[in-house]
Amino acid sequence: MTAAESPPEARGAGAGLSAGSARSLLLTILGELVWPENRPVWTSALLYVLRGLEVEEQTARQAIARGAAAGWITGERHGREVQWSLTPSGRKLIKEGAARVTSTTAARTGWDGRWLILLVTIPHTHRTVRKRLYAGLTWAGFGNPTPGVWISPHPDRQEEAARLIAELDLQDNALSFIGPCGAIGLSDEEIVARAWDLATLSEHFEAQLAALADIDPEPGDPMLLTHIQVVSEWQRAPFKDPQLPEELLPNWVGHRAAARLGELRARWSDAVHARWREINTEDGTVG
Numbered sequence: 001m002t003a004a005e006s007p008p009e010a011r012g013a014g015a016g017l018s019a020g021s022a023r024s025l026l027l028t029i030l031g032e033l034v035w036p037e038n039r040p041v042w043t044s045a046l047l048y049v050l051r052g053l054e055v056e057e058q059t060a061r062q063a064i065a066r067g068a069a070a071g072w073i074t075g076e077r078h079g080r081e082v083q084w085s086l087t088p089s090g091r092k093l094i095k096e097g098a099a100r101v102t103s104t105t106a107a108r109t110g111w112d113g114r115w116l117i118l119l120v121t122i123p124h125t126h127r128t129v130r131k132r133l134y135a136g137l138t139w140a141g142f143g144n145p146t147p148g149v150w151i152s153p154h155p156d157r158q159e160e161a162a163r164l165i166a167e168l169d170l171q172d173n174a175l176s177f178i179g180p181c182g183a184i185g186l187s188d189e190e191i192v193a194r195a196w197d198l199a200t201l202s203e204h205f206e207a208q209l210a211a212l213a214d215i216d217p218e219p220g221d222p223m224l225l226t227h228i229q230v231v232s233e234w235q236r237a238p239f240k241d242p243q244l245p246e247e248l249l250p251n252w253v254g255h256r257a258a259a260r261l262g263e264l265r266a267r268w269s270d271a272v273h274a275r276w277r278e279i280n281t282e283d284g285t286v287g
Contacts (some may be wrong), residue, residue, distance in 0.1 A: 020204060020232040021056045022063035028232040029074065030086060031094040033276045040076070040083040043160050045280040052225045067254045075218075097235065100139070104237045104258035111245035116158055118142065118150040119175040120165070129168040136164040141242050143195025145186065152196055153245055188248060198249070205257040208233065212260050219271055224279075227265065234261040 020028070029049055034041045043064065048058035063086070068072050072090035075082045086094070117139070122130050134144075140157050142150040152161075155178045165174050181188050192198070217226040241254040279286055 026063045040085045108245045111247045113180045116152045116155045117177045123174045145194035205253040
């Protein structure tokens, strides 16, 4: 079997789940398979899994090259083959991301009523950072109830927001406050309704639960590929789910969806890693 081939029966194993970009799937493979094994990975093994997830070979190779350019991985050539190892910054990225993803299944009670509020203005000289600001604050669980105002019921994420603001050189254009909602203007419930599109998010998570209800892949490649799709879905959850406390959003379907994704990941993990070790062989020949 050549490096870029994948068994036809493995394709589409995770029917009903969104595929994710080649970049996000590569990051999932690195975090879910390469990081725990603590050993280098051959290009052929990465291509095997990415091709099994219906990523075109050229696109897969580009994703690997861009992962190296971004500092996630570093390569070492062995003849015509390349082995990739996670860099310290790649490990840090995966570790921090994993902590946020697993937090989606944590209990969300005991909110003390305080909000973390950011007022951020993007000057004309910094307009190119807008997308990164919005993505970073969304990942951190902030909502945007009115232009320039970002709000989160997680005051403990102040340090994370501060790092983002500093990285984007927006310190002189930002203010922050921590405290309860005042008597003027929107109530807590109205803030939630304005800051997050909960109806659309609820539809997304309900559809996700339906797709996961009877999922039962065969052992081997189908299970490995479905596992990667499931974990990829879970890793994108913080971009969608604001993780609001029960006091603001009781019985939230997003919490149930995250729990289901985590349950499936744990159920398949041992078998998936056993198959991965067969694929990422010592000599770079896909097993």
